[in-house]
Amino acid sequence: MDTLLNVAHGFGVALLPINLLYCFIGVFIGTLVGVLPGIGPISAMSLLLPVTLSGTPESGIIMMAGIYYGSMYGGSTTSILVNIPGEAASVVTCIDGHQMAKQGRAGPALGISAFGSFIAGTFALVALMLVAPKLASIAIAFGPAEYFSLMVLGLVVLTFLTQGSMPKALLMACIGVVLGLIGLDSITAQPRLTFGRMELIDGIGLVPVVMGLFGVAEVLLNTEQAIRRDIINAKITQLLPNKEDWQASAGPVARGTLLGFLLGILPGGGAVVASFASYALEKRLSKTPERFGHGAIEGVAGPESANNAAAGGAFIPLMTLGIPPNVVMALLLGAFVIHGLQPGPLLITQNPGLFWGIVASMYIGNVMLLILNLPMIGMWVQLLKLPYNILFPLIILFTILGVYCSSNNVFDVYVMIAFGIIGYFMRKLGYEPAPLVLAFVLGPMLENNLRKSLILSQGDLWTFVQRPISAACLTLALVLLIAPLLPSLRKKRELVALDEGA
């Protein structure tokens, strides 16, 4: 009963005209960046982070969340019609989705992708509604040791799942922690790594770092190659899947939803891992696995449902523990912090309007996305023809303006340009920026909780293993760190490794 009352309260917030507008802007931009290859939700969210400053926290966060789950919908359109994933979570959809389009079945592929996404997104929201308050009540008992160990686990899982060698990902995570510690020490107020520059006293801002690493670096990488597009030009008809399509897709949608939701909750996991795992699962369960890769609708329905369910599930650790499980959620955490809010176990009780408003807005956003992605599919297809030689220079200009407006400080523009150049060379040398950004956000919290636990336990390191949750997290982190040393596990890791930056 309480949940229903809370949901009603949430709808009261989400249905305010201004919040509806922000929700629409969010899902529209999300679909847009999902459709356009080369620009992912991370770049778009980092670009729009400063915009959230202008409205209420609810509006800003509703918009940012909309971009994330909206991009999951839009990504499939490009994968199916152009064979280029609009964002990383839609890579798998290319395999069977584009084959279906080539066989003249683009409509059912787009249809099942949108319906699967809708079903999974809605399930994830119901689960979020039921699980989050319970987890939050448990999380109140968490001490600094548990928080420290959970953050270590999150970072290790992300480095484990990042493409390329694990030492490189771990090195990136360490650099992220160091960058996060620049500025005044929160305990002793001593300036650290500021080199006498006043601009660094408050530390480096998240916005210039992320915009540089993901926005500018992405453009630099994209300019290296002329983007070729093989757009399906045939008119898209019959978007509604037929009875056979539904029968074939029901199982994959259900399994993809469950799997995606569970993988979304795990720290370091997310939509990309979920879509790959769902594809592998469907192929393994299929009686005719040879159809996969040649236009099997199950290969579209499963991964598309999984990535949307994962996008919903990823909100749980952020909202209940205050720990972002992936880079996108780290950006959302940035949006909370910009508004002076700290997500965590007390958020739901202290700010029920915000929490339930965001949840309710996601219901509304999912309906908006279904309308945006089915009847209006023609518009997105037209958009795929937008010339990149105009788009990329504009993105650079918008990142410069976005960074400047977030702080009114030219220094941040320099920081963004520097990180853009560093990010480009990092990617060229095979160093992924995702662990760096997550560690950059978690670094100060990680240090704070480590020092607090050491002070509280009077220097007793056993405190981290005597507490069961902390011990479990550290054990799992250790297993993942050792895993790549075993050849069989290393192979498995390479199979699921992901490119978060895409």
Place this chain on the structure above:
Amino acid sequence: MTNQTNVKLRLNNSELWGGLIGLALGGFVIWQGLKLKLGTINDPGSGYVLFYTGILMCVFAGSIIISAITEGGPTLASRWENVRWSKPLLVIACLAVFSFALEPLGFLLSSIPLLLLLLRLIDPVRWTLAIPIAVLVPSGMWWVLKRLLLIQLPSGLFGIG
């Protein structure tokens, strides 16, 4: 990655250079941690986490260097093989010049040439389209930010913008 180095200790091995940069950064972080004082385990100081993170950085960088020496790795040149490497270089040069010009020239006088250069350098847009975009987009953005949102953009020595 293609073009693996056959000779283990070739200096143009990109993995080796990546590891060495990581090692240097790790060393620097350790030194900064020590400078800030480590404190004790009962009461960790400002440099405590920095120091141990620096050690971890050196360990991971060391592991990258060892694997570069024992397994080889792609050469630096191979990382830019079959791509239009000059394009990102030109964009970087434009951004570097822009960062120096932004404060003295102001937003409008620095962003219009930047946009024009980018439009012509990446995949050349014809002049008749590039010039209007380069002038109208920054001016439009400036107008929206300054007049509607009351955000002060840098106006430079000439006070334009």
